[in-house]
Amino acid sequence: MTRRMKEPAYLAEQLQHRFDSHIKPINDYVDEISTPDLWVPYVAPIHGGIDARVLSVQVVLLQGGDARKSWRRVLRRSPNIANDLTVISTYHPGAQALWHKDLAERIRRVTHQADAYQQLAAALA
Template sequence: MVRRMADEAFRDEQESGRYAPHVRAINEMVDELRDQDGRGWMPYVAPWHGGVDARVLSVLRDPGPKTQDGSGSGFLCMENDDATAERQCTGFTEAGIDARVTTPWNAYPWYINRAPNAEERRAGVTVLARLLGLLPRLEVVLLQGVDAQDIWRRLEKTHPQLVGEAQYEVVHTYHPGRQALWSPDPAIRAAREQQRHDSYQQVAQALQR
């Protein structure tokens, strides 16, 4: 399946819209945080998504190679040209969730292409708390993978006023990357895929309520 980010016109559209009203506040924050304390690259959120109007926040571990500027799109986007983005896009589409009601993010939003360490997780919590303050319509948080789930637990401890009881519906699932889903046992692989499918359906049901 050809991903939209593989199309030059679509990429140009995302680039020209990176400060569109619904993503301006988030992407201006990204500008501020890029290379903060020498941390390096941080991708924008693509205007293809809901930005500050999002009802769903989808959190993974860290930006993948296809988010890099130059060799990738420069954006967090479910239309990036990689298998992880495609699995997410398929899951949301099958559940009837439009990309425009979602905003993608990462436990550690700077590009490292590995699991974040303890200090990096603390930095990720600080940024995630700030992001939540930009999402007034947020209803559901989808935590995809153990790193995203760990960051949320840390956030609950350090910023309880942001994530208090009944503030958001929080859904846990596997990271959509191949490594997280793979097992030599086909029954385990199938169970993990089914759990992911069920989690996306749970998000859809929460939005309907």
């Protein structure tokens, strides 16, 4: 999905539907916490929005630096929001986030991402 966002037609479709009923509450919140100094990315409709299984069991999967920055902003605004949540942080799902010239670092990143997905699977079980 991340590579498809580079396709103009696919990106336009996702942006056009970013306020569909299943994703509107989330992207309304994104608009609420965004400022001119801090870009917070919209959640693409393909992720399922309020109908997504991950959200229904109260797991937050932070994939990449932008997601972590946005989450820190949410926590500053609502410090207790994470009290009952499982929060899992890992690298962006794109291959570029895992690449590094040092093979050992690449292996560490891939392992970290795999471990995060295993934690996610356990939380959803």
